[in-house]
Amino acid sequence: MKKIxxxxxxxxIITTPAFAQNGALEITGTVSSATQLDTKICPNxxxxxxxxxxxNNAVVSIPQIFTxxxxxxxxxxxxxxxxxxxxxxxxxxxxxxxxxxxxxGGKTGTxxxxxxTAEIPVxxxxxxxxxxxxxYMEASRQVYAYLDSSRSSIKVNxxxxxxxxxxxxxxxxxxxxxxxxxxxxxxxxxxxxxxSRILNIWDMSGSGSPPSGYSYGKEYTQAQINASxxxxxxxxxxxxxxxxxAGGNGTASSGTYTGMAPxxxxxxxxxxxxxxSGFADADVVDGCNYIFTKAQALGKAAVINxxxxxxxxxxxxxxxxxxxxSNLTGAGKIIVAAAGNDGxxxxxxxxxxxxxxxTSGYQTLWQAAGSPTATQADLWYNTGSxxxxxxxxxxxxxxxxxxxxxAPGSNSQLLFTVGxxxxxxxxxxxxxxxxxxxGDKEVLVTIDNASGAYNxxxxxxxxxxxxTGTFDAWITRGGEFSTVSSSNVIPGxxxxxxxxxxxxxxxxxxxxxxxxxxxxxxxxxxxxxxxVPTISAIASFSSIGPTRDGRIKPDFTAPGxxxxxxxxxxVVLGSSGRDSSWVLPGAKYQMxxxxxxxxxxxxxxxxxxxxxNKTLDYSGVYNLIxxxxxxxxxxxxxxxxxxxxxxxxxxxxxSNLISEVKEPGFAPNNYSLSxxxxxxxxxxxxxxxxxxxxxxxxxxxxxxxxxxTAVLVxxxxxxxxxxxxxxxxxxxxSSGIYFYKLTAGNFSSxxxxxxxx
Amino acid sequence: MIKKITLVFLxxxxxxxxxxxSSSVPDYGTKMDVQLKQKIESLEQDNSAEIISVIGKxxxxxxxxxxxxxxxxxxxxxxxxxxxxTASGNYKAIKYLAGLDFINYISLSTTRNxxx
Numbered sequence: 001m002k003k004i005x006x007x008x009x010x011x012x013i014i015t016t017p018a019f020a021q022n023g024a025l026e027i028t029g030t031v032s033s034a035t036q037l038d039t040k041i042c043p044n045x046x047x048x049x050x051x052x053x054x055x056n057n058a059v060v061s062i063p064q065i066f067t068x069x070x071x072x073x074x075x076x077x078x079x080x081x082x083x084x085x086x087x088x089x090x091x092x093x094x095x096x097x098x099x100x101x102x103x104x105g106g107k108t109g110t111x112x113x114x115x116x117t118a119e120i121p122v123x124x125x126x127x128x129x130x131x132x133x134x135x136y137m138e139a140s141r142q143v144y145a146y147l148d149s150s151r152s153s154i155k156v157n158x159x160x161x162x163x164x165x166x167x168x169x170x171x172x173x174x175x176x177x178x179x180x181x182x183x184x185x186x187x188x189x190x191x192x193x194x195x196s197r198i199l200n201i202w203d204m205s206g207s208g209s210p211p212s213g214y215s216y217g218k219e220y221t222q223a224q225i226n227a228s229x230x231x232x233x234x235x236x237x238x239x240x241x242x243x244x245x246a247g248g249n250g251t252a253s254s255g256t257y258t259g260m261a262p263x264x265x266x267x268x269x270x271x272x273x274x275x276x277s278g279f280a281d282a283d284v285v286d287g288c289n290y291i292f293t294k295a296q297a298l299g300k301a302a303v304i305n306x307x308x309x310x311x312x313x314x315x316x317x318x319x320x321x322x323x324x325x326s327n328l329t330g331a332g333k334i335i336v337a338a339a340g341n342d343g344x345x346x347x348x349x350x351x352x353x354x355x356x357x358x359t360s361g362y363q364t365l366w367q368a369a370g371s372p373t374a375t376q377a378d379l380w381y382n383t384g385s386x387x388x389x390x391x392x393x394x395x396x397x398x399x400x401x402x403x404x405x406x407a408p409g410s411n412s413q414l415l416f417t418v419g420x421x422x423x424x425x426x427x428x429x430x431x432x433x434x435x436x437x438x439g440d441k442e443v444l445v446t447i448d449n450a451s452g453a454y455n456x457x458x459x460x461x462x463x464x465x466x467x468t469g470t471f472d473a474w475i476t477r478g479g480e481f482s483t484v485s486s487s488n489v490i491p492g493x494x495x496x497x498x499x500x501x502x503x504x505x506x507x508x509x510x511x512x513x514x515x516x517x518x519x520x521x522x523x524x525x526x527x528x529x530x531x532v533p534t535i536s537a538i539a540s541f542s543s544i545g546p547t548r549d550g551r552i553k554p555d556f557t558a559p560g561x562x563x564x565x566x567x568x569x570x571v572v573l574g575s576s577g578r579d580s581s582w583v584l585p586g587a588k589y590q591m592x593x594x595x596x597x598x599x600x601x602x603x604x605x606x607x608x609x610x611x612x613n614k615t616l617d618y619s620g621v622y623n624l625i626x627x628x629x630x631x632x633x634x635x636x637x638x639x640x641x642x643x644x645x646x647x648x649x650x651x652x653x654x655s656n657l658i659s660e661v662k663e664p665g666f667a668p669n670n671y672s673l674s675x676x677x678x679x680x681x682x683x684x685x686x687x688x689x690x691x692x693x694x695x696x697x698x699x700x701x702x703x704x705x706x707x708x709t710a711v712l713v714x715x716x717x718x719x720x721x722x723x724x725x726x727x728x729x730x731x732x733x734s735s736g737i738y739f740y741k742l743t744a745g746n747f748s749s750x751x752x753x754x755x756x757x
Numbered sequence: 758m759i760k761k762i763t764l765v766f767l768x769x770x771x772x773x774x775x776x777x778x779s780s781s782v783p784d785y786g787t788k789m790d791v792q793l794k795q796k797i798e799s800l801e802q803d804n805s806a807e808i809i810s811v812i813g814k815x816x817x818x819x820x821x822x823x824x825x826x827x828x829x830x831x832x833x834x835x836x837x838x839x840x841x842x843t844a845s846g847n848y849k850a851i852k853y854l855a856g857l858d859f860i861n862y863i864s865l866s867t868t869r870n871x872x873x
Contacts, residue, residue: 180871181871214835215833215835215845238871238873278869279868279869280866280868281812281864281869282811282835282844282845283810283843283866285812285838286836286843307871307873308870309872310869312792319864320812320863321866321867323814324812324836324838327839328838341873431791432790432791436788436862437862444795446795499872500869592873594872596873599872
């Protein structure tokens with residue numbers, strides 16, 4: 001990363017209208033004659049607009065915050081270096097109005113009835129105010145805490161405020177579980193009224209008092225944590241950051257960096273046996289089992305966050321690790337995993353091979369980066385017979401030699417020695433010709449440095465294949481495939497780069513998109529990534545699906561690029577540790593990026609769903625979220641293997657979970673037709689709709705050719721919210737795509753449903 | 758990542774083909790994944806006492822009696838999830854585990870990393 005404070009100032013000068021001269025501006029002027037715009041904004045905002053036009057094109061610098069007792073309007077420079085003003089907005093359609101604000105690069109905050117707080121670019125005041133959804137806009141005359149961008153992006157702020165719901169949801173009576181690098185249990189965001197919100201910590205790196213039924217690690221109780229008798233530390237800071245996103249209560253930031261489920265309790269597993277050593281699959285399974293067992297004993301639902309993963313395995317949900325995690329889930333037991341950060345890495349290759357030997361076969365170049373101790377490729381295919389070998393090239397591209405091929409059923413180990421020079425030790429194991437879990441064939445290719453005797457980076461390696469069959473191979477460690485391509489050289493790619501356990505059959509898998517590009521640092525000034533990530537676009541690192549067995553992954557995406565959350569007090573800052581450029585002023589929060597950060601946005605949101613219904617299982621959560629995502633120009637309208645089914649929308653999910661969106665007897669303001677749930681379905685699904693005025697209502701189902709398939713409603717209905725069950729039982733309706741159409745008054749809406757028999 | 762190289766096959770020159778002796782699958786191998794087989798072979802060669810963690814699968818839900826059998830040869834069983842389990846032990850203990858009739862399959866516990 002690069003410090004770019006001076007660049008940011010330059011950007012501000014170029015891209016923002018000028019308000020200040022001599023470094024500061026207090027706007028205390030009068031208002032001009034009334035216009036249509038003046039009826040929608042307060043006089044102070046009118047004055048800001050008049051100054052915008054007056055000073056347009058002037059070259060000035062804008063301080064981050066204007067202060068002054070007599071200021072009528074306070075202008076700020078937001079995290080992206082844009083001049084913004086904080087406002088109250090009144091609207092009869094809060095969700096649409098919020099989306100409008102976000103589309104102009106603004107942020108939304110607290111909702112009270114039909115009014116919400118927001119931070120909007122000064123240049124957009126007029127455009128936003130003139131939209132039909134906006135009734136009135138008033139400048140904030142006092143500083144108030146605003147929510148960080150990721151929360152409003154996924155509408156968790158609406159859920160936490162109870163907007164158009166029967167109550168607010170903050171994760172009460174739900175357990176948030178984590179298996180990660182540790183947690184700073186002393187961070188204020190994990191306490192409530194001076195008491196720790198952490199019920200237990202299992203420190204797998206500790207010793208002496210393992211949990212009952214286990215033979216390793218040290219368990220701490222809430223009482224020990226409250227008494228500061230806990231020795232567990234998070235020196236890496238990852239786990240504390242992740243926990244803060246899902247469940248921090250924002251105490252140290254007066255609410256600014258509140259997590260998704262701030263009232264949930266926490267059970268934390270420090271899952272590394274030693275710092276930085278990684279997470280053993282078996283330990284992760286033990287940790288999940290421990291959390292669910294504890295939660296069950298307390299009579300509570302739990303959601304577990306796994307911001308970890310790797311590329312070894314069949315990528316089809318059949319490994320024992322994936323099976324174990326899937327089997328642990330159930331009613332009120334949900335596991336969420338990060339998709340992985342290999343979206344920008346060429347760790348996969350796959351193609352239909354051919355030929356009969358090295359020369360007539362195919363190969364993919366493979367570089368062992370940074371002199372690793374070993375690099376490994378795991379190759380899987382289901383039909384055919386593929387022989388596999390390894391070749392090596394000089395850095396100039398001259399073939400040095402190649403191993404003999406290893407046919408299915410065989411294995412081989414040799415020193416790769418040519419002309420007296422040894423380049424590494426090659427092990428090829430093709431003995432798994434009928435995997436007991438999926439019936440497929442596996443070839444594991446390992447090149448190691450024989451305890452440091454050889455430097456694997458001195459040559460370019462190549463994975464060559466011939467025979468029949470189409471395979472997928474993943475680099476599991478220590479390298480990357482090349483994008484070099486020629487007639488028999490197939491380039492590597494980033495497809496199917498979802499890591500395990502994100503590939504499990506009953507684990508929610510989450511990718512990452514960007515909600516922020518710039519942040520203030522404790523070192524002073526602002527920092528941003530170079531190149532600057534595009535807001536709302538997929539994060540460049542977010543792994544791509546599908547799984548090897550063709551399932552769409554990730555399931556959906558959540559904010560994961562440049563996310564502010566809790567900083568562990570055990571992290572060493574400075575030249576010998578964490579670069580403090582990432583640390584926010586006050587040193588209680590830091591910025592981190594990764595699908596690791598997207599994952600807890602989802603886990604926290606699921607905690608809110610479990611608060612509403614603690615018996616939700618994997619399918620319930622999966623269907624609720626994936627059928628009620630946000631779709632935009634980045635996600636497209638159909639599911640794919642980059643964004644999955646779209647962007648997480650917590651409010652949409654929970655409002656569809658609740659049978660009545662509004663309080664009983666509360667008259668709806670608008671006509672609406674909700675997406676059916678579940679969808680796809682068999683044999684029945686529920687469709688909800690609202691009508692603000694009494695009248696004749698038609699709700700009909702049509703097939704893809706437009707033929708009427710079922711009439712669900714055709715009668716006079718009073719004002720209100722309704723739900724209808726559509727069942728195919730006893731009807732001659734086949735699997736496929738259908739449409740359902742609501743017609744009431746002048747309103748008409750069509751949505752798609754899928755029957756899957 | 759290799760950005761751009763030209764592959765040069767030594768037409769008419771000497772291309773070295775490295776040969777090794779292939780071996781057949783060890784007897785216990787059908788119940789173990791490739792990584793576990795390799796790990797055990799390596800530990801066996803060194804007669805190492807290193808403890809390794811595994812995830813295993815039985816042919817039915819694991820009962821207390823089965824668990825008792827599993828732990829007889831210094832195998833430490835941790836979690837039991839219906840017919841799946843986590844366990845640890847040295848290579849001899851894991852081989853013993855694989856030899857039990859009701860054990861279907863055992864895989865080596867792989868190390869994963871954080872996604873940051």
